[in-house]
Amino acid sequence: MKKYREFIGKYYESLHGACLSAGLLLLADSFWVLHWPPMLLIGGAVLFSLLFHYAVKKNAVLPAGFILLVLHLAIFIFFHLTGREFGILLPYIQIEAACLGASVLCVTAAGHLFMIIPILLAELACLIYYGIQGISLSKWSICLVFFCCLLFLAEAAGQKRGIKKQDIFFLAPLFFMCLLFICLLPVKNTPIRWETVRRAADAVQEKANALLINLDHFFSGTSDTYSLSRSGYSSKGTLGGSLIQSDNPQISVTGTQTKSPLYLAGTIYDTYDGSSWTPEEPSGREKGKEYLEQYKSINESLSVSGLSDEEIRSLSHLCTMEIKFEGLKTKSLFHAPNTWKFQLPSSLEAESRGGNILLPKAKGVGFSYSLQFLELNYNSEDFQRLLAVTSGSQRDSARRSRIVKNCTALPDDLPRRVYDLAEELTMGCQTPLEELKAIRAYLAGYQYSTTADAPAEGQDFADSFLFDTKTGYCTSFATAMAVLGRCRGIPTRYVEGFATDRTCSEDKTEIHLSGSNAHAWAEAYLEPVGWVPFDSTPGYASGAGSAWEAESVDDSDTPIPTGPGSSGLVTGTEDHSTGSAGDSGTMEGIYTNLLQVLLKLLPIILLLAVVCLMAAAAVLFRKFMRHRAYVSMSSYEKILFLMDRLFLLGRLSGISFEEGETLLEYEEKAAGALDTPETALTEIFRMFREIRYGGQKASPETVSLLKTYVHSLETQYLQSCSRTKRLLYCLR
Known part of the structure; x- marks a missing residue:
């Protein structure tokens, strides 16, 4: 180690100067596009730096310069005598002159710290300028500049503490090896894309998001079926209350471009009790058939409708969609109206319960499936002709009887004025379709707001919305639509899910639906087609009520709410927080938002935890090794060790043992x-002098006494110092 120190100390200034000069030469080569070989410049800088440093040490600068001049003259004479052209030497002479000048400047500066500063500042300024101007730069020059910066910082720090320059020699090889490793890494002209790292980061983010969703699902205490969690619902499922916006991703859809806004039902509710909706629980042979019965009814109606093939094609549109869960966990399978086929993973089989389609077990982030459904142009003349078809099958009759029984019931205490309003709105209408359109048009004139007041205790929700508040969001409009339809004897039901019109303009493109796309609407049963969606929420009603190929016209009399993620007709006009999106308006929402904040901080927390664990392990290992070494010491060595602790505690207390002090x-x-209640410092020093200078043998009793004193002094210091100093002392 001593030989290494002497060797590095002997050549440090010359090597430091060589690095500075090589960096300058490479920067100059890049700026003037001289095309000088980088390795030749570096080699020349090292050679001339060593020669100049050696000449200075030996006081032989002039003789060295004279020898160099003689060598050049000899080369010129040789070229002249052999008839060679001197032009061949010109590039090498330029390189030599540049290397010599830069080496003299930088080796001289390396011996004086203040002279290095302007050279480093100039090199760093060049790096910044080259980066702004897009000037091509050798990676060797960058590494050399940063290597010199590290040496300068280490030397400046050592000088500030009064440490000699040679003490940084041990850092120089470490700096050099690190930068050499970076320099040897392959470099392309194009930026690194980090695809593998990005994919890994995406995978980690997806897993972390899945963990968050699973934790929220576990602690929320909600059912496994999908619902607009607290978006229009209280914790008991009661309608009403304020709505909190959320843009957390929920699902993504990819598939066929649709001709009308896409409605994806999550949960369908049949029973209304005046304050909430509950889903149907079918039993017996009714179980597991509803969505297939719906599709069969449409097929049979089309087959006997008398419509031509061209009219049927203009009326219907077969679509395929792939749905992926991104931010929720539920048993509900989201499906479009008139869905007739699901494609699930081979190990799963869905079950239909009324209009709801459920998985055996709740699925979370990453689960995907596809479905096929038949899109109908509900606002065309051909659809009205289809409704005129009479179905006489016994199967349709039994199904209709069950639907009428379950989906026309209303609370006995529903105010009479609700029935009167429904009758007034539909006066003059000839068909159920006309009645429903009249109700939808009336409700579209109500005001949309996310801060609607809840009804008074005991008051019917629909009655409060229709006559008192006249303000609400999708759950209010959907409930009113369904209740008014039932008042006219039309079977209706309430649906919660997602709605978007982006599928009308994008084909085979992945569309992410967030909490702002969560929605509620009503469905009405119209013979012989079956269930038809009716959306009366302002901003949605115009889209749902437009025929294909026709532009939607927004109702200018009603304000259309917009929010983040809005993209035209439907997307973003209603902002909901679904169950897994996290509604910050309730305790469950606050809990979810807290989890999301923790998720964002998770990488930092994990990194800090790892660093703390490693630091704790290092401290414990150091203490263990110190204790192990102490146990193996002789009594005299233990006394010396404890005296070092005494002087350390004295220095921490502001009483340092100065150099040269006795x-x-x-x-x-x-x-x-530094006295303790048990022992005075003078007694300790007297005992130490007798052992150190008086020839008295160190005994275990003496060690025990000194150890007790140091421990007492240590306790005394820790009780008097601040918590920060206490922590720093424990880490020693």
């Missing part, structure tokens, strides 16, 4: 300040 002088200075 024990007696230190004893007089520290007397009283």
